[in-house]
Amino acid sequence: MAAQTDDSGPTLPAAIESAWGLRDRPPKGPRPGLSVPAIVDAAVRVADADGLAAVSMSRVAKELGSATMALYRHVGSKDELLTLMLDAGYGPPPGPPPPGTDWRAGLTRWAWAEHDVLRHRTWLLHVPITGPPVTPHQLGWLEDGLRCLDGTALAEGEKMSTLLLVTGYVRNEATLTAQLAEGSRAAGADPSELMRSYGRLVARLIDPARFPALQRVLAAGVLSQDDDPDDEFTFGLDRILDGIDALIRRRSA
Amino acid sequence: MAAQTDDSGPTLPAAIESAWGLRDRPPKGPRPGLSVPAIVDAAVRVADADGLAAVSMSRVAKELGSATMALYRHVGSKDELLTLMLDAGYGPPPGPPPPGTDWRAGLTRWAWAEHDVLRHRTWLLHVPITGPPVTPHQLGWLEDGLRCLDGTALAEGEKMSTLLLVTGYVRNEATLTAQLAEGSRAAGADPSELMRSYGRLVARLIDPARFPALQRVLAAGVLSQDDDPDDEFTFGLDRILDGIDALIRRRSA
Protein backbone atom coordinates (compact mmCIF):
# COMPACT_ATOMS: atom_id res chain seq x y z
CA MET A 1 0.00 0.00 0.00
CA ALA A 2 1.17 3.56 -0.71
CA ALA A 3 4.06 1.95 -2.50
CA GLN A 4 4.64 4.79 -4.93
CA THR A 5 4.70 7.54 -2.34
CA ASP A 6 8.15 7.43 -0.83
CA ASP A 7 10.17 10.58 -0.33
CA SER A 8 10.61 11.25 -4.03
CA GLY A 9 6.90 11.76 -4.45
CA PRO A 10 4.83 10.00 -7.05
CA THR A 11 6.78 8.64 -9.99
CA LEU A 12 6.96 11.11 -12.85
CA PRO A 13 6.58 9.88 -16.43
CA ALA A 14 9.88 9.81 -18.28
CA ALA A 15 8.81 12.28 -20.95
CA ILE A 16 7.88 14.87 -18.33
CA GLU A 17 11.16 14.45 -16.49
CA SER A 18 12.87 15.14 -19.78
CA ALA A 19 10.86 18.36 -20.09
CA TRP A 20 12.55 19.51 -16.88
CA GLY A 21 15.95 18.78 -18.35
CA LEU A 22 16.65 15.88 -16.05
CA ARG A 23 17.32 12.73 -18.03
CA ASP A 24 20.60 11.96 -19.71
CA ARG A 25 20.53 10.29 -23.08
CA PRO A 26 22.32 6.95 -22.93
CA PRO A 27 25.41 7.01 -25.16
CA LYS A 28 24.64 3.72 -26.86
CA GLY A 29 22.33 2.90 -29.69
CA PRO A 30 21.46 4.73 -32.90
CA ARG A 31 20.76 8.44 -33.00
CA PRO A 32 17.08 9.01 -32.32
CA GLY A 33 15.43 10.50 -35.35
CA LEU A 34 12.52 11.63 -33.21
CA SER A 35 12.53 13.58 -29.98
CA VAL A 36 9.91 14.49 -27.42
CA PRO A 37 9.84 18.18 -28.39
CA ALA A 38 9.50 17.32 -32.07
CA ILE A 39 6.56 15.02 -31.32
CA VAL A 40 4.86 17.57 -29.11
CA ASP A 41 5.37 20.30 -31.72
CA ALA A 42 3.81 18.12 -34.39
CA ALA A 43 0.87 17.31 -32.16
CA VAL A 44 0.34 20.99 -31.39
CA ARG A 45 0.47 21.76 -35.09
CA VAL A 46 -2.25 19.19 -35.74
CA ALA A 47 -4.40 20.56 -32.92
CA ASP A 48 -3.95 24.13 -34.15
CA ALA A 49 -5.00 23.14 -37.63
CA ASP A 50 -7.81 20.64 -37.05
CA GLY A 51 -8.64 20.63 -33.37
CA LEU A 52 -7.86 18.27 -30.56
CA ALA A 53 -10.10 15.53 -31.92
CA ALA A 54 -7.81 15.25 -34.93
CA VAL A 55 -4.85 14.45 -32.71
CA SER A 56 -4.43 10.71 -33.02
CA MET A 57 -1.17 8.88 -32.74
CA SER A 58 -1.25 7.94 -36.40
CA ARG A 59 -2.02 11.52 -37.46
CA VAL A 60 0.88 12.90 -35.46
CA ALA A 61 3.17 10.21 -36.85
CA LYS A 62 2.07 11.08 -40.38
CA GLU A 63 2.87 14.72 -39.66
CA LEU A 64 6.39 13.66 -38.72
CA GLY A 65 6.79 11.25 -41.61
CA SER A 66 7.33 8.35 -39.25
CA ALA A 67 5.40 5.27 -38.23
CA THR A 68 2.72 5.28 -35.58
CA MET A 69 4.48 3.02 -33.14
CA ALA A 70 7.69 4.99 -33.31
CA LEU A 71 6.10 7.60 -31.06
CA TYR A 72 5.71 5.18 -28.22
CA ARG A 73 9.48 5.03 -27.80
CA HIS A 74 9.43 8.63 -26.61
CA VAL A 75 6.00 9.02 -25.07
CA GLY A 76 4.49 6.55 -22.67
CA SER A 77 0.89 6.98 -23.71
CA LYS A 78 -1.42 9.36 -25.44
CA ASP A 79 -2.37 10.90 -22.09
CA GLU A 80 1.26 11.74 -21.48
CA LEU A 81 1.45 13.41 -24.88
CA LEU A 82 -1.64 15.44 -24.04
CA THR A 83 -0.07 16.67 -20.81
CA LEU A 84 2.98 17.81 -22.73
CA MET A 85 0.76 19.45 -25.35
CA LEU A 86 -0.96 21.40 -22.60
CA ASP A 87 2.36 22.74 -21.41
CA ALA A 88 3.57 23.61 -24.90
CA GLY A 89 0.21 25.09 -25.86
CA TYR A 90 0.11 27.48 -22.93
CA GLY A 91 3.66 28.49 -23.69
CA PRO A 92 5.89 30.50 -21.37
CA PRO A 93 4.14 32.47 -18.61
CA PRO A 94 3.46 36.19 -19.08
CA GLY A 95 6.25 37.19 -16.71
CA PRO A 96 6.05 38.74 -13.24
CA PRO A 97 4.15 42.01 -12.89
CA PRO A 98 6.20 45.14 -13.59
CA PRO A 99 7.52 46.73 -10.38
CA GLY A 100 5.03 49.04 -8.79
CA THR A 101 1.99 47.24 -10.13
CA ASP A 102 -0.71 46.75 -7.53
CA TRP A 103 -2.17 43.29 -7.08
CA ARG A 104 -5.38 44.07 -8.93
CA ALA A 105 -3.72 45.34 -12.07
CA GLY A 106 -1.30 42.43 -11.91
CA LEU A 107 -3.99 39.80 -11.67
CA THR A 108 -5.99 41.49 -14.39
CA ARG A 109 -3.00 41.30 -16.70
CA TRP A 110 -2.45 37.69 -15.68
CA ALA A 111 -6.06 36.74 -16.35
CA TRP A 112 -6.08 38.46 -19.74
CA ALA A 113 -2.89 36.69 -20.71
CA GLU A 114 -4.51 33.32 -20.10
CA HIS A 115 -7.66 34.55 -21.81
CA ASP A 116 -5.66 35.43 -24.91
CA VAL A 117 -3.93 32.06 -25.01
CA LEU A 118 -7.21 30.21 -24.68
CA ARG A 119 -8.93 32.30 -27.30
CA HIS A 120 -6.13 31.56 -29.71
CA ARG A 121 -5.91 27.85 -28.91
CA THR A 122 -9.34 26.67 -27.91
CA TRP A 123 -8.27 23.04 -28.05
CA LEU A 124 -6.42 23.59 -24.77
CA LEU A 125 -9.83 23.62 -23.12
CA HIS A 126 -10.56 20.13 -24.36
CA VAL A 127 -7.43 18.52 -22.98
CA PRO A 128 -8.60 16.37 -20.08
CA ILE A 129 -6.80 17.45 -16.92
CA THR A 130 -5.56 14.44 -15.02
CA GLY A 131 -3.94 16.03 -12.03
CA PRO A 132 -2.27 19.10 -10.54
CA PRO A 133 0.27 20.89 -12.74
CA VAL A 134 3.76 19.37 -12.92
CA THR A 135 5.19 20.80 -16.15
CA PRO A 136 7.57 23.78 -16.35
CA HIS A 137 5.35 26.32 -18.10
CA GLN A 138 2.31 25.42 -16.05
CA LEU A 139 4.17 26.00 -12.80
CA GLY A 140 5.62 29.16 -14.32
CA TRP A 141 2.15 30.59 -14.81
CA LEU A 142 1.36 29.74 -11.21
CA GLU A 143 4.54 31.47 -10.04
CA ASP A 144 3.77 34.64 -11.97
CA GLY A 145 0.27 34.69 -10.54
CA LEU A 146 1.52 34.30 -7.00
CA ARG A 147 3.91 37.18 -7.47
CA CYS A 148 0.98 39.47 -8.18
CA LEU A 149 -0.22 38.82 -4.64
CA ASP A 150 3.14 39.46 -3.01
CA GLY A 151 2.78 42.10 -0.37
CA THR A 152 -0.92 41.64 0.21
CA ALA A 153 -2.22 40.63 3.60
CA LEU A 154 -3.44 37.27 2.34
CA ALA A 155 -2.20 34.04 3.85
CA GLU A 156 -0.27 31.76 1.51
CA GLY A 157 -3.18 29.35 1.29
CA GLU A 158 -5.52 32.20 0.44
CA LYS A 159 -3.24 33.31 -2.38
CA MET A 160 -3.39 29.83 -3.82
CA SER A 161 -7.18 29.71 -3.52
CA THR A 162 -7.42 33.12 -5.15
CA LEU A 163 -5.43 32.02 -8.18
CA LEU A 164 -7.48 28.84 -8.48
CA LEU A 165 -10.57 31.02 -8.46
CA VAL A 166 -9.31 33.37 -11.16
CA THR A 167 -7.88 30.74 -13.49
CA GLY A 168 -11.01 28.67 -13.11
CA TYR A 169 -13.07 31.66 -14.13
CA VAL A 170 -10.92 32.35 -17.15
CA ARG A 171 -11.13 28.78 -18.32
CA ASN A 172 -14.86 28.66 -17.79
CA GLU A 173 -15.52 31.88 -19.66
CA ALA A 174 -13.28 30.77 -22.51
CA THR A 175 -15.12 27.47 -22.70
CA LEU A 176 -18.49 29.15 -23.07
CA THR A 177 -17.23 31.57 -25.71
CA ALA A 178 -15.54 28.79 -27.65
CA GLN A 179 -18.71 26.70 -27.58
CA LEU A 180 -20.71 29.55 -28.97
CA ALA A 181 -18.15 30.14 -31.71
CA GLU A 182 -17.99 26.46 -32.54
CA GLY A 183 -21.75 26.17 -32.69
CA SER A 184 -22.03 29.17 -34.98
CA ARG A 185 -19.36 27.78 -37.26
CA ALA A 186 -21.31 24.53 -37.46
CA ALA A 187 -24.60 26.30 -38.16
CA GLY A 188 -23.09 28.72 -40.64
CA ALA A 189 -24.47 31.77 -38.87
CA ASP A 190 -22.60 34.38 -36.91
CA PRO A 191 -22.64 34.09 -33.12
CA SER A 192 -25.08 36.89 -32.40
CA GLU A 193 -27.57 35.50 -34.90
CA LEU A 194 -27.21 32.10 -33.28
CA MET A 195 -27.82 33.63 -29.87
CA ARG A 196 -30.99 35.32 -31.13
CA SER A 197 -32.33 32.10 -32.60
CA TYR A 198 -31.48 30.34 -29.34
CA GLY A 199 -33.56 32.93 -27.53
CA ARG A 200 -36.47 32.31 -29.87
CA LEU A 201 -36.13 28.57 -29.34
CA VAL A 202 -36.26 28.87 -25.56
CA ALA A 203 -39.17 31.27 -25.77
CA ARG A 204 -41.03 28.70 -27.83
CA LEU A 205 -40.29 25.85 -25.43
CA ILE A 206 -40.99 27.27 -22.01
CA ASP A 207 -44.35 27.72 -20.33
CA PRO A 208 -44.44 31.31 -19.01
CA ALA A 209 -46.32 30.15 -15.92
CA ARG A 210 -43.60 27.75 -14.88
CA PHE A 211 -40.67 29.88 -16.03
CA PRO A 212 -41.61 33.47 -15.18
CA ALA A 213 -38.12 34.74 -14.37
CA LEU A 214 -36.65 33.22 -17.49
CA GLN A 215 -39.50 34.67 -19.49
CA ARG A 216 -38.69 38.11 -18.12
CA VAL A 217 -35.04 37.76 -19.06
CA LEU A 218 -36.00 36.87 -22.60
CA ALA A 219 -38.50 39.70 -22.79
CA ALA A 220 -35.75 42.11 -21.76
CA GLY A 221 -33.94 41.02 -24.88
CA VAL A 222 -30.94 39.66 -23.07
CA LEU A 223 -30.22 37.09 -25.73
CA SER A 224 -31.30 39.30 -28.61
CA GLN A 225 -28.83 42.11 -28.37
CA ASP A 226 -25.28 41.31 -29.20
CA ASP A 227 -22.81 42.29 -26.55
CA ASP A 228 -19.08 42.25 -26.82
CA PRO A 229 -17.73 38.98 -25.37
CA ASP A 230 -14.88 40.97 -23.89
CA ASP A 231 -17.39 42.96 -21.86
CA GLU A 232 -18.84 39.74 -20.52
CA PHE A 233 -15.36 38.60 -19.55
CA THR A 234 -14.61 41.89 -17.84
CA PHE A 235 -17.88 41.75 -15.92
CA GLY A 236 -17.13 38.43 -14.25
CA LEU A 237 -13.49 39.22 -13.65
CA ASP A 238 -14.35 42.50 -11.96
CA ARG A 239 -16.87 40.78 -9.71
CA ILE A 240 -14.28 38.23 -8.61
CA LEU A 241 -11.61 40.83 -8.04
CA ASP A 242 -14.09 42.92 -6.06
CA GLY A 243 -14.66 39.91 -3.85
CA ILE A 244 -10.95 39.42 -3.32
CA ASP A 245 -10.51 43.10 -2.67
CA ALA A 246 -13.05 42.86 0.12
CA LEU A 247 -11.10 40.03 1.69
CA ILE A 248 -7.78 41.86 1.43
CA ARG A 249 -9.25 44.94 3.06
CA ARG A 250 -10.61 42.80 5.87
CA ARG A 251 -7.25 41.10 6.39
CA SER A 252 -5.42 44.45 6.34
CA ALA A 253 -7.70 46.08 8.84
CA MET B 1 -27.34 30.79 -45.84
CA ALA B 2 -28.80 30.87 -42.35
CA ALA B 3 -31.22 28.28 -43.66
CA GLN B 4 -31.89 26.62 -40.31
CA THR B 5 -32.64 29.84 -38.49
CA ASP B 6 -36.16 30.76 -39.43
CA ASP B 7 -38.69 31.82 -36.83
CA SER B 8 -38.80 28.41 -35.17
CA GLY B 9 -35.18 28.73 -34.17
CA PRO B 10 -32.57 26.10 -34.85
CA THR B 11 -33.91 22.62 -35.45
CA LEU B 12 -34.11 20.62 -32.26
CA PRO B 13 -33.15 16.94 -32.27
CA ALA B 14 -36.18 14.68 -32.15
CA ALA B 15 -35.23 13.02 -28.87
CA ILE B 16 -35.01 16.39 -27.13
CA GLU B 17 -38.36 17.53 -28.47
CA SER B 18 -39.80 14.36 -27.01
CA ALA B 19 -38.31 15.30 -23.64
CA TRP B 20 -40.49 18.43 -23.73
CA GLY B 21 -43.58 16.32 -24.38
CA LEU B 22 -44.01 17.60 -27.91
CA ARG B 23 -43.94 14.76 -30.42
CA ASP B 24 -46.92 12.53 -31.10
CA ARG B 25 -46.19 8.89 -31.66
CA PRO B 26 -47.44 7.85 -35.09
CA PRO B 27 -50.23 5.27 -34.81
CA LYS B 28 -48.73 2.90 -37.31
CA GLY B 29 -46.06 0.30 -36.90
CA PRO B 30 -45.22 -2.10 -34.07
CA ARG B 31 -45.13 -1.09 -30.44
CA PRO B 32 -41.67 0.20 -29.61
CA GLY B 33 -39.99 -2.03 -27.08
CA LEU B 34 -37.55 0.73 -26.24
CA SER B 35 -38.18 4.35 -25.36
CA VAL B 36 -36.00 7.41 -24.97
CA PRO B 37 -36.43 7.57 -21.17
CA ALA B 38 -35.59 3.88 -20.82
CA ILE B 39 -32.42 4.34 -22.83
CA VAL B 40 -31.37 7.42 -20.90
CA ASP B 41 -32.05 5.67 -17.59
CA ALA B 42 -29.91 2.74 -18.62
CA ALA B 43 -27.09 5.04 -19.72
CA VAL B 44 -27.24 6.92 -16.42
CA ARG B 45 -27.12 3.60 -14.57
CA VAL B 46 -23.97 2.65 -16.46
CA ALA B 47 -22.35 6.01 -15.79
CA ASP B 48 -23.24 5.84 -12.10
CA ALA B 49 -21.71 2.40 -11.83
CA ASP B 50 -18.60 2.63 -14.01
CA GLY B 51 -18.13 6.24 -15.07
CA LEU B 52 -18.82 8.09 -18.28
CA ALA B 53 -16.04 6.31 -20.17
CA ALA B 54 -17.96 3.04 -19.75
CA VAL B 55 -20.98 4.49 -21.54
CA SER B 56 -20.73 3.05 -25.02
CA MET B 57 -23.67 2.34 -27.23
CA SER B 58 -23.06 -1.38 -26.99
CA ARG B 59 -22.79 -1.26 -23.21
CA VAL B 60 -26.06 0.64 -22.87
CA ALA B 61 -27.73 -1.80 -25.25
CA LYS B 62 -26.45 -4.73 -23.22
CA GLU B 63 -27.89 -3.10 -20.10
CA LEU B 64 -31.28 -3.03 -21.83
CA GLY B 65 -30.99 -6.51 -23.27
CA SER B 66 -31.29 -5.18 -26.80
CA ALA B 67 -29.00 -4.84 -29.77
CA THR B 68 -26.61 -1.94 -30.22
CA MET B 69 -28.20 -0.52 -33.33
CA ALA B 70 -31.67 -0.60 -31.84
CA LEU B 71 -30.77 2.49 -29.84
CA TYR B 72 -30.26 4.57 -32.97
CA ARG B 73 -33.98 4.36 -33.73
CA HIS B 74 -34.65 6.54 -30.70
CA VAL B 75 -31.52 8.60 -30.36
CA GLY B 76 -29.88 10.38 -33.25
CA SER B 77 -26.31 10.04 -32.09
CA LYS B 78 -24.25 9.41 -29.03
CA ASP B 79 -23.91 13.15 -28.48
CA GLU B 80 -27.66 13.46 -28.32
CA LEU B 81 -27.78 10.70 -25.72
CA LEU B 82 -25.15 12.54 -23.69
CA THR B 83 -27.21 15.72 -23.73
CA LEU B 84 -30.19 13.79 -22.42
CA MET B 85 -28.01 12.13 -19.80
CA LEU B 86 -26.91 15.53 -18.60
CA ASP B 87 -30.50 16.57 -18.12
CA ALA B 88 -31.46 13.36 -16.35
CA GLY B 89 -28.30 13.36 -14.25
CA TYR B 90 -28.87 16.85 -12.89
CA GLY B 91 -32.44 15.92 -12.11
CA PRO B 92 -35.18 18.37 -11.20
CA PRO B 93 -34.04 21.80 -10.00
CA PRO B 94 -33.87 22.55 -6.27
CA GLY B 95 -37.02 24.68 -6.36
CA PRO B 96 -37.42 28.44 -5.95
CA PRO B 97 -36.07 30.01 -2.77
CA PRO B 98 -38.50 29.96 0.19
CA PRO B 99 -40.36 33.27 0.55
CA GLY B 100 -38.44 35.82 2.53
CA THR B 101 -35.04 34.44 1.58
CA ASP B 102 -32.59 37.17 0.61
CA TRP B 103 -30.67 36.79 -2.62
CA ARG B 104 -27.44 35.73 -0.98
CA ALA B 105 -28.93 32.90 1.03
CA GLY B 106 -30.89 31.85 -2.03
CA LEU B 107 -27.87 31.69 -4.31
CA THR B 108 -25.87 29.90 -1.63
CA ARG B 109 -28.54 27.23 -1.43
CA TRP B 110 -28.64 27.07 -5.24
CA ALA B 111 -24.88 26.67 -5.50
CA TRP B 112 -24.76 23.99 -2.83
CA ALA B 113 -27.54 22.08 -4.55
CA GLU B 114 -25.49 21.91 -7.73
CA HIS B 115 -22.41 21.11 -5.70
CA ASP B 116 -24.19 18.15 -4.11
CA VAL B 117 -25.38 16.82 -7.46
CA LEU B 118 -21.90 17.04 -8.95
CA ARG B 119 -20.27 15.43 -5.95
CA HIS B 120 -22.67 12.54 -6.22
CA ARG B 121 -22.40 12.17 -10.00
CA THR B 122 -18.94 13.26 -11.01
CA TRP B 123 -19.44 11.91 -14.52
CA LEU B 124 -21.66 14.91 -15.24
CA LEU B 125 -18.49 16.97 -15.34
CA HIS B 126 -17.11 14.87 -18.17
CA VAL B 127 -20.08 15.27 -20.47
CA PRO B 128 -18.90 17.56 -23.25
CA ILE B 129 -21.18 20.58 -23.42
CA THR B 130 -22.13 21.31 -26.99
CA GLY B 131 -24.27 24.39 -26.61
CA PRO B 132 -26.54 26.45 -24.39
CA PRO B 133 -29.07 24.52 -22.29
CA VAL B 134 -32.24 23.40 -24.06
CA THR B 135 -33.53 20.57 -21.87
CA PRO B 136 -36.30 20.90 -19.28
CA HIS B 137 -34.34 20.30 -16.08
CA GLN B 138 -31.43 22.43 -17.23
CA LEU B 139 -33.68 25.40 -17.89
CA GLY B 140 -35.43 24.67 -14.60
CA TRP B 141 -32.18 25.13 -12.71
CA LEU B 142 -31.66 28.39 -14.53
CA GLU B 143 -35.16 29.56 -13.63
CA ASP B 144 -34.69 28.78 -9.94
CA GLY B 145 -31.40 30.64 -9.94
CA LEU B 146 -32.94 33.70 -11.55
CA ARG B 147 -35.70 33.76 -8.95
CA CYS B 148 -33.08 34.17 -6.24
CA LEU B 149 -32.16 37.50 -7.82
CA ASP B 150 -35.76 38.74 -8.10
CA GLY B 151 -36.08 42.08 -6.39
CA THR B 152 -32.43 43.01 -6.60
CA ALA B 153 -31.36 46.11 -8.45
CA LEU B 154 -29.51 44.12 -11.09
CA ALA B 155 -30.41 44.41 -14.75
CA GLU B 156 -31.71 41.24 -16.38
CA GLY B 157 -28.47 40.75 -18.26
CA GLU B 158 -26.49 41.12 -15.06
CA LYS B 159 -28.61 38.46 -13.40
CA MET B 160 -27.79 36.10 -16.20
CA SER B 161 -24.09 36.90 -16.01
CA THR B 162 -24.18 36.38 -12.26
CA LEU B 163 -25.65 32.92 -12.57
CA LEU B 164 -23.14 31.99 -15.23
CA LEU B 165 -20.44 33.10 -12.86
CA VAL B 166 -21.74 31.06 -9.94
CA THR B 167 -22.51 27.88 -11.86
CA GLY B 168 -19.15 28.08 -13.58
CA TYR B 169 -17.48 28.31 -10.22
CA VAL B 170 -19.38 25.33 -8.85
CA ARG B 171 -18.50 23.20 -11.85
CA ASN B 172 -14.87 24.21 -11.70
CA GLU B 173 -14.51 23.49 -8.02
CA ALA B 174 -16.24 20.15 -8.42
CA THR B 175 -13.93 19.28 -11.28
CA LEU B 176 -10.83 19.91 -9.23
CA THR B 177 -12.13 17.95 -6.26
CA ALA B 178 -13.15 15.05 -8.45
CA GLN B 179 -9.75 14.97 -10.12
CA LEU B 180 -8.04 14.80 -6.76
CA ALA B 181 -10.34 12.00 -5.64
CA GLU B 182 -9.85 10.11 -8.89
CA GLY B 183 -6.10 10.44 -8.69
CA SER B 184 -6.01 9.22 -5.13
CA ARG B 185 -8.16 6.25 -6.03
CA ALA B 186 -5.73 5.41 -8.83
CA ALA B 187 -2.68 5.75 -6.58
CA GLY B 188 -4.26 3.89 -3.70
CA ALA B 189 -3.56 6.68 -1.23
CA ASP B 190 -5.98 9.03 0.44
CA PRO B 191 -6.31 12.52 -1.02
CA SER B 192 -4.39 14.38 1.68
CA GLU B 193 -1.46 11.97 1.39
CA LEU B 194 -1.50 12.46 -2.37
CA MET B 195 -1.47 16.22 -1.90
CA ARG B 196 1.52 15.99 0.39
CA SER B 197 3.47 13.87 -2.04
CA TYR B 198 2.55 16.30 -4.82
CA GLY B 199 4.00 19.07 -2.71
CA ARG B 200 7.24 17.12 -2.27
CA LEU B 201 7.39 16.49 -6.00
CA VAL B 202 7.04 20.16 -6.88
CA ALA B 203 9.58 21.10 -4.23
CA ARG B 204 12.01 18.68 -5.84
CA LEU B 205 11.44 20.01 -9.34
CA ILE B 206 11.53 23.77 -8.99
CA ASP B 207 14.57 25.98 -8.73
CA PRO B 208 14.00 28.29 -5.74
CA ALA B 209 15.66 31.15 -7.57
CA ARG B 210 13.23 31.03 -10.45
CA PHE B 211 10.15 30.12 -8.40
CA PRO B 212 10.46 32.11 -5.17
CA ALA B 213 6.76 32.72 -4.61
CA LEU B 214 5.89 29.11 -5.23
CA GLN B 215 8.69 28.07 -2.93
CA ARG B 216 7.25 30.25 -0.19
CA VAL B 217 3.82 28.72 -0.62
CA LEU B 218 5.27 25.25 -0.27
CA ALA B 219 7.34 26.28 2.74
CA ALA B 220 4.19 27.55 4.40
CA GLY B 221 2.89 24.00 4.17
CA VAL B 222 -0.07 24.87 2.01
CA LEU B 223 -0.13 21.49 0.31
CA SER B 224 0.92 19.57 3.41
CA GLN B 225 -1.96 20.26 5.73
CA ASP B 226 -5.26 18.71 4.86
CA ASP B 227 -8.12 21.14 4.71
CA ASP B 228 -11.77 20.33 4.37
CA PRO B 229 -12.77 20.51 0.68
CA ASP B 230 -16.03 22.08 1.79
CA ASP B 231 -14.09 24.96 3.32
CA GLU B 232 -12.31 25.49 0.01
CA PHE B 233 -15.67 25.57 -1.73
CA THR B 234 -17.08 28.03 0.75
CA PHE B 235 -14.04 30.30 0.39
CA GLY B 236 -14.47 30.80 -3.34
CA LEU B 237 -18.23 31.05 -3.19
CA ASP B 238 -18.06 33.73 -0.52
CA ARG B 239 -15.56 35.74 -2.56
CA ILE B 240 -17.84 35.62 -5.59
CA LEU B 241 -20.93 36.54 -3.61
CA ASP B 242 -19.00 39.40 -1.98
CA GLY B 243 -18.23 40.69 -5.44
CA ILE B 244 -21.87 40.48 -6.48
CA ASP B 245 -22.90 42.10 -3.26
CA ALA B 246 -20.68 45.07 -4.06
CA LEU B 247 -22.35 45.42 -7.45
CA ILE B 248 -25.86 45.21 -6.01
CA ARG B 249 -25.08 47.89 -3.44
CA ARG B 250 -23.70 50.12 -6.17
CA ARG B 251 -26.80 49.62 -8.31
CA SER B 252 -29.11 50.27 -5.34
CA ALA B 253 -27.38 53.46 -4.33
Next chain:
DNA sequence: GCTGCTCTGCGTAGACCATACGCAGAACTA
Protein backbone atom coordinates in the same frame (compact mmCIF):
# COMPACT_ATOMS: atom_id res chain seq x y z
C1' DG C 1 -60.88 -10.55 -43.88
C1' DC C 2 -57.38 -8.90 -46.98
C1' DT C 3 -53.79 -5.57 -48.92
C1' DG C 4 -50.38 -2.38 -48.33
C1' DC C 5 -47.96 1.12 -45.92
C1' DT C 6 -45.00 2.46 -42.28
C1' DC C 7 -42.29 1.95 -38.55
C1' DT C 8 -39.37 -1.09 -35.36
C1' DG C 9 -35.56 -4.00 -34.34
C1' DC C 10 -31.31 -5.70 -35.60
C1' DG C 11 -27.22 -7.97 -38.44
C1' DT C 12 -23.46 -6.86 -41.16
C1' DA C 13 -19.68 -4.31 -42.15
C1' DG C 14 -16.52 -0.32 -42.50
C1' DA C 15 -13.57 3.09 -40.80
C1' DC C 16 -11.39 4.57 -37.21
C1' DC C 17 -8.83 4.35 -32.62
C1' DA C 18 -4.86 3.05 -28.86
C1' DT C 19 -1.44 0.02 -27.96
C1' DA C 20 1.07 -4.88 -26.68
C1' DC C 21 4.69 -7.47 -28.63
C1' DG C 22 8.68 -8.73 -31.02
C1' DC C 23 12.09 -8.37 -34.79
C1' DA C 24 15.81 -6.01 -37.81
C1' DG C 25 19.39 -3.15 -37.76
C1' DA C 26 22.19 1.08 -36.34
C1' DA C 27 25.75 3.07 -33.43
C1' DC C 28 28.67 3.07 -29.81
C1' DT C 29 32.12 0.56 -26.29
C1' DA C 30 35.73 -2.51 -25.40
Next chain:
DNA sequence: TAGTTCTGCGTATGGTCTACGCAGAGCAGC
Protein backbone atom coordinates in the same frame (compact mmCIF):
# COMPACT_ATOMS: atom_id res chain seq x y z
C1' DT D 1 36.15 -6.71 -34.66
C1' DA D 2 32.49 -8.40 -31.28
C1' DG D 3 28.96 -7.31 -28.19
C1' DT D 4 25.53 -4.59 -26.38
C1' DT D 5 21.84 -1.54 -26.32
C1' DC D 6 18.61 1.31 -28.08
C1' DT D 7 15.72 2.91 -32.17
C1' DG D 8 12.23 2.37 -35.52
C1' DC D 9 8.56 -0.10 -37.17
C1' DG D 10 5.17 -4.19 -38.84
C1' DT D 11 1.72 -6.97 -37.25
C1' DA D 12 -2.24 -7.87 -34.71
C1' DT D 13 -5.94 -7.32 -31.12
C1' DG D 14 -9.82 -5.50 -29.29
C1' DG D 15 -12.30 -1.57 -28.78
C1' DT D 16 -15.15 2.57 -30.55
C1' DC D 17 -19.28 4.83 -33.46
C1' DT D 18 -22.45 4.41 -36.97
C1' DA D 19 -24.16 3.87 -42.30
C1' DC D 20 -26.99 0.81 -44.62
C1' DG D 21 -30.43 -2.38 -45.64
C1' DC D 22 -33.45 -6.30 -44.62
C1' DA D 23 -37.24 -8.95 -42.00
C1' DG D 24 -41.33 -8.53 -39.93
C1' DA D 25 -45.04 -6.31 -36.82
C1' DG D 26 -49.17 -3.59 -36.46
C1' DC D 27 -52.64 -0.50 -38.13
C1' DA D 28 -55.78 1.96 -42.13
C1' DG D 29 -58.75 1.46 -45.74
C1' DC D 30 -61.45 -1.38 -48.69
